[in-house]
Amino acid sequence: MARITVVDRDGKEHVVEAKPGLKLMEILRELDYGVAAICGGLCSCATCHVFVDEAWAARLPKKQSDEQDLLTELSDYRPATSRLSCQVDFTEALDGLKIAIAPDT
Ligand code: FES
Numbered sequence: 001m002a003r004i005t006v007v008d009r010d011g012k013e014h015v016v017e018a019k020p021g022l023k024l025m026e027i028l029r030e031l032d033y034g035v036a037a038i039c040g041g042l043c044s045c046a047t048c049h050v051f052v053d054e055a056w057a058a059r060l061p062k063k064q065s066d067e068q069d070l071l072t073e074l075s076d077y078r079p080a081t082s083r084l085s086c087q088v089d090f091t092e093a094l095d096g097l098k099i100a101i102a103p104d105t
Contacts, residue, residue: 002095005053008033009101018090018097024050025086028101035101041086046070046105048085053098057081060088076102 004018006028018027025041025048028034039045043066052060057080063071067087071077082102090097 002092005098007100020090020092022090023086024088024090028085035085043067043087046074049102050083050085050099051078051081051102052083054081056097
């Protein structure tokens with residue numbers, strides 16, 4: 001089991017066990033302070049928006065165009081660090097990842 005650090009919307013940090021093989025969103029939606037993920041991972045709601053710690057942002061797989069298109073519509077979009085967590089495969093290589101839950105859309 002890997003671990004990630006999740007910063008909630010109040011700025012509090014939580015270290016969470018994370019199972020490789022899941023989407024990052026599937027880990028985060030189980031948390032009380034996590035993401036809503038209303039569309040269930042279909043890349044159509046953006047309620048799984050997170051900010052990836054800058055040290056990690058470049059280590060994640062690149063965004064596909066549908067993720068990029070949806071992100072750029074968000075008022076809280078940050079080009080370098082915004083990701084839709086339903087589009088990120090959580091792998092062992094991401095053990096130690098740090099992300100912050102983005103504000104409600
Ligand atoms: S869960 Fe809806 S876009 Fe990610």
